[in-house]
Amino acid sequence: MIKKIFIILILALLWSCSSTVDTSNMTADEHLKYAMSLYNDEDYQKAVKEFQAIILQFAGSAVNDDAQFYLAMSYFKQEQYLLAAYEFSKLIRDIPASPFVPEAQFMLADSYYELSPPYPLEQTYTKKAIQEFQAFIDFFPVDKRVEEAERKIDELNNKLAQKEYHSALIYERMGYYNAAIKYYGLVVDTYHDTKFAPMALYRKIELLVQKNRKSEALRDISFFLSKYPDSDKINDIKKLQTELVASL
Numbered sequence: 128m129i130k131k132i133f134i135i136l137i138l139a140l141l142w143s144c145s146s147t148v149d150t151s152n153m154t155a156d157e158h159l160k161y162a163m164s165l166y167n168d169e170d171y172q173k174a175v176k177e178f179q180a181i182i183l184q185f186a187g188s189a190v191n192d193d194a195q196f197y198l199a200m201s202y203f204k205q206e207q208y209l210l211a212a213y214e215f216s217k218l219i220r221d222i223p224a225s226p227f228v229p230e231a232q233f234m235l236a237d238s239y240y241e242l243s244p245p246y247p248l249e250q251t252y253t254k255k256a257i258q259e260f261q262a263f264i265d266f267f268p269v270d271k272r273v274e275e276a277e278r279k280i281d282e283l284n285n286k287l288a289q290k291e292y293h294s295a296l297i298y299e300r301m302g303y304y305n306a307a308i309k310y311y312g313l314v315v316d317t318y319h320d321t322k323f324a325p326m327a328l329y330r331k332i333e334l335l336v337q338k339n340r341k342s343e344a345l346r347d348i349s350f351f352l353s354k355y356p357d358s359d360k361i362n363d364i365k366k367l368q369t370e371l372v373a374s375l
Contacts, residue, residue: 150177155185159193171201192218192225199231203238212238229267233276236260240279246289257283281321288318292327299334308334325355332367341371 150158162177178198185191199214215235219228236259242252260276260283267273295310311334314327328351335344348368355361 150180155181155188155190158185159190162194163197166197166201169204171205174201192222192227195222196225196227196231199234203234206241208238208241212242229263229270232259232263232266233270233272236263236276236279240283243283243286246286246293250287250290253283253286284318285321285323288314288321288323288327291318292323295327295330299330304334304338307331308338319354325351325358325360328355329358329360329364332364336367336371341375345371 148161150161153161158177158181162174162181165171165174165177175198178194178201181194182191182198185194195214195218199211199218202208202214203211212235215231215238218225218231219235222228225231236256239252239256239259243256244250244252257280260280263270263276264273264280291310291314295307295314298304298310299307308331311327311331314321315324315331318324328347332344332347332351335341335347345368348364348371351358351364352361352368358364
């Protein structure tokens with residue numbers, strides 16, 4: 128039994144060695160073709176090594192940006208998003224004339240998008256994703272992926288708004304009403320086009336009324352009526368406006 132296992136291991140080792148491709152005498156194009164075959168076969172770990180070798184061996188060649196882009200994509204496919212982001216940004220910085228730059232810019236943003244955590248956690252990657260998607264839109268406004276970039280920016284902004292709205296709710300529940308008013312206002316001012324903005328403004332108005340800050344409440348009611356006329360709270364806001372005006 129042990130002898131059979133030993134033979135199987137030797138055969139596996141020989142097969143592994145025989146399957147190794149000697150790239151030392153390949154041209155840049157040949158080496159890239161081999162690396163791409165690994166990438167297309169989803170053997171991303173081996174592809175990474177070959178793309179790295181091409182970048183080192185054929186620096187400045189016509190295939191350099193291909194290798195750089197697909198090196199980054201190999202990391203992305205393995206969900207190693209930080210490494211992917213680094214390699215995409217390296218292509219954008221070092222080879223700005225490459226035809227891969229628009230896609231690299233989008234994938235740079237998408238790498239940070241994948242790193243964006245749930246809203247209660249620290250949101251540095253969320254903000255980076257928004258920044259890079261916006262850069263993509265600014266530099267490549269006619270690209271077919273602009274619509275997707277805009278949709279993802281909206282999604283990420285909603286996440287940031289939710290985080291601030293949740294903070295305001297916590298302050299309100301703890302009885303820290305001035306802090307709650309501040310954070311609700313931050314949601315409205317910074318994320319006014321998200322679904323959390325009218326929710327935050329409504330809560331802010333209620334707290335202002337509770338604190339007897341009627342003039343501020345009326346000012347925010349006017350803004351609410353003009354900005355969010357389709358809100359499900361619109362009738363409550365109108366009723367509150369009538370009551371406040373009558374009490375002055």
